[in-house]
Amino acid sequence: MSTQATEPTASIYRDYARRWFPGHSELYVQWATGLASSQELLALVSALPEPKRQPNLVFAAARFHGCPDEPFGTMEGYLAAHWPAVRAIIMTHATQTNEAARCATLLPALAMVADQERRPLALIEVGPSAGLCLLPDLYSYSYDGAAPLGDGSPLLRCTTTGNPPIPRQLPEIAWRAGVDLNPLDGTDPDTVAWLRALVWPGQDERLERLDAALSTLAALKAGALQASAGAPLLLSGDLNERIADLVDAAPKHAVPVVMHSAVLAYLDEAQRARFADTVAALGCRWISNESFFMDAANQTRAGTDTNYFTLALDRVPLARTGQHGAELHWL
Structure with missing residues (x-):
C-alpha cells in the first residue's frame, strides 16, 4: 500500500x-x-x-x-x-469504555432533577456498555477533597470550579435501564478482560475504579448488595428505535431521565436530530455529556474546548467536564 x-x-x-x-x-x-x-x-x-x-x-x-x-x-x-x-x-469488538467516574460529573445534574421533580429517578442510558454509569447511587464521591458523600465503592474524586451545586445526599434511583447496540455483561470474564484492556496503560487509578465498579455491579446482580433499584436492564438495539419503549416502561412514580456520555458522536446529524426530537416528545428529562450539545433547534453545538465534554440538562449547558470524570467546571 x-x-x-x-x-x-x-x-x-x-x-x-x-x-x-x-x-x-x-x-x-x-x-x-x-x-x-x-x-x-x-x-x-x-x-x-x-x-x-x-x-x-x-x-x-x-x-x-x-x-x-x-x-x-x-x-x-x-x-x-x-x-x-x-x-x-x-x-x-468496539471501544465500549465504561467509565464509572463520569458519575461524579453527572451527579449534580441528576440531583438537580431530583430536587426539581421531588420524585425518585428512573435512569435510562443510551450506550451504557456494561451499565456502570447506571449505578450513581452505589458509589461514593469526594469533590475537591471534601469528606465523601455516600459509602459505596469506588470512591470517585472530582475537582471543581465555578461553584457547582454539589448535592448533600445521593438521589433515589427507582429503576435503571439502557439500550446499546452491543450491551455487555460486566460479570462475564471475557467481557471484564476486554473492559480492562480498554483502560490505557499507566492509568492505574482508572483501572482500580473499573475493578471496584465491576465488583459493585456483580454484588448487585448476585443480590449481595441491596438497593432501591436492582441491577440495570440492558437491551440490545438502536437507541432511536428503543428509547421510547424504555421511557414508557419506567415506573410511573419515578421521573424518567435519559442520559448519555460520549455516545452521540457516533451518530450522524440526521440520527442526532431524530434522537433529540424523540426525547423532546417523551416528557422525560435529558442529561447529555458529550463533546457538543443539541440546541433548541436540534443543531449540534460544539463546546468551546474540545478537550472537555459539555454537560447539559434539557439542552441547556451546565458545565465543562473532564472526559473521564475527574473535572467539573460549572458555567
Whole structure:
C-alpha cells in the first residue's frame, strides 16, 4: 500500500499522539507515534474499515490478545506476528469504555432533577456498555477533597470550579435501564478482560475504579448488595428505535431521565436530530455529556474546548467536564 494511501491513517495516529494520549498514557504516545511511522503497520491498519482504525481500539485489541505493555518495538513485532488474530478482535469488538467516574460529573445534574421533580429517578442510558454509569447511587464521591458523600465503592474524586451545586445526599434511583447496540455483561470474564484492556496503560487509578465498579455491579446482580433499584436492564438495539419503549416502561412514580456520555458522536446529524426530537416528545428529562450539545433547534453545538465534554440538562449547558470524570467546571 502506498504512502499516499496510508497517510490518512498516519495522520490519525499522529493526532492521538499529540492531542489525546499525552498526560494520560505515555506508552500509547510512543505506540501511536511509532505506528504513524511504520509503513508495514500502517498498511495493515489502513486495510481495516475506517471506523475500526482508531488507535485506542487497535491497541486494546493487541493487549487483549496478549501484547505486553512494552516499548513500540515490541508492539510492532507483536502486531506483525499476530495480525490475523488481532484483526479478528478489532472486527468483533468496539471501544465500549465504561467509565464509572463520569458519575461524579453527572451527579449534580441528576440531583438537580431530583430536587426539581421531588420524585425518585428512573435512569435510562443510551450506550451504557456494561451499565456502570447506571449505578450513581452505589458509589461514593469526594469533590475537591471534601469528606465523601455516600459509602459505596469506588470512591470517585472530582475537582471543581465555578461553584457547582454539589448535592448533600445521593438521589433515589427507582429503576435503571439502557439500550446499546452491543450491551455487555460486566460479570462475564471475557467481557471484564476486554473492559480492562480498554483502560490505557499507566492509568492505574482508572483501572482500580473499573475493578471496584465491576465488583459493585456483580454484588448487585448476585443480590449481595441491596438497593432501591436492582441491577440495570440492558437491551440490545438502536437507541432511536428503543428509547421510547424504555421511557414508557419506567415506573410511573419515578421521573424518567435519559442520559448519555460520549455516545452521540457516533451518530450522524440526521440520527442526532431524530434522537433529540424523540426525547423532546417523551416528557422525560435529558442529561447529555458529550463533546457538543443539541440546541433548541436540534443543531449540534460544539463546546468551546474540545478537550472537555459539555454537560447539559434539557439542552441547556451546565458545565465543562473532564472526559473521564475527574473535572467539573460549572458555567
